[in-house]
Amino acid sequence: MLSAVGCLVGLLTPRSIYGRETTALADAATAQDLVGLVVVAPLLVVLPMAAARGARGAWLCWLGFLAFTAYNYAIYAFSIHFGPLFLLWVAVLGLSVFALIGGLTALLGRAAVAPVGLARVRWVGWFLMAVAALFCLLWLREIVPDLLAGKPSTSAADWRVPTNPVHVLDLAFFLPAVFVSGLSLLRRGRLGGATAAGQLVFLALTCLPILVTPLVAQARGHTPVWSVVGPVGFLCLATVLVLWRFLRAVAEATTHLS
Numbered sequence: 001m002l003s004a005v006g007c008l009v010g011l012l013t014p015r016s017i018y019g020r021e022t023t024a025l026a027d028a029a030t031a032q033d034l035v036g037l038v039v040v041a042p043l044l045v046v047l048p049m050a051a052a053r054g055a056r057g058a059w060l061c062w063l064g065f066l067a068f069t070a071y072n073y074a075i076y077a078f079s080i081h082f083g084p085l086f087l088l089w090v091a092v093l094g095l096s097v098f099a100l101i102g103g104l105t106a107l108l109g110r111a112a113v114a115p116v117g118l119a120r121v122r123w124v125g126w127f128l129m130a131v132a133a134l135f136c137l138l139w140l141r142e143i144v145p146d147l148l149a150g151k152p153s154t155s156a157a158d159w160r161v162p163t164n165p166v167h168v169l170d171l172a173f174f175l176p177a178v179f180v181s182g183l184s185l186l187r188r189g190r191l192g193g194a195t196a197a198g199q200l201v202f203l204a205l206t207c208l209p210i211l212v213t214p215l216v217a218q219a220r221g222h223t224p225v226w227s228v229v230g231p232v233g234f235l236c237l238a239t240v241l242v243l244w245r246f247l248r249a250v251a252e253a254t255t256h257l258s
Helices: 002-012 014-018 023-052 056-079 086-108 118-149 154-159 165-186 190-219 226-257
Strands: none
Touching: 002 014, 002 023, 002 056, 002 086, 014 023, 023 056, 023 154, 023 190, 056 086, 056 165, 056 190, 056 226, 086 190, 118 154, 118 165, 118 190, 118 226, 165 190, 190 226
8 A cells, every 4th residue: 555655645745746857757747646546556455355266367467557566666766856755666666576576476386377268369469569569669769869869868858867767667678578478478378378467457557647647737737748648548448458358268268177
């Protein structure tokens, strides 16, 4: 519940927490706090309870919520000015990383991970690999010209940070992980069966703050960027539909095994 506390404090006292950030970063952080408080924090509590009662899909999805929490609190810890919530952000980052490692290790160790009807959902692997490649090309489309021109990162300038933390985390960790999960699923591997749902959850969750940010900007009298709502909304909806199909296949395979 530490993450919920941090989100609530950020929403109630935005000036003391985000007062030194640029308008773009402050609005994005507030949108993230809203999603964290309303969606992520409650499900971080509910999903483990459902998993303990035997809901295998809940366990698979829980990993995605942990990954999303670790990802976003890494951005908070490294990109938001040092302030009252710093130690809380660091604590949530560490706890979510260790919980993610422990949860994934335990899941991979279960004999029931392999036979989840992967042959029926191999196409989900193509979806994950395509999304990973798309975002990689999208980020490189900005990064490479900036490097060749010898100028600072264009998107990092909006947040007034040295480098864009989203680019760093995506290119170093998240996008390779999504691609590997998709490839493993295509090969009917245990890793793909264990991580595909979590990757889809992560993808869907990352879309939500982007969709909420223009609303926050509008409410604060700032200039909202509505152009991202269409493509990001489409990706979010597509990801949720793919996740639903995947979880149905997992549930049916589990029922068949039992």
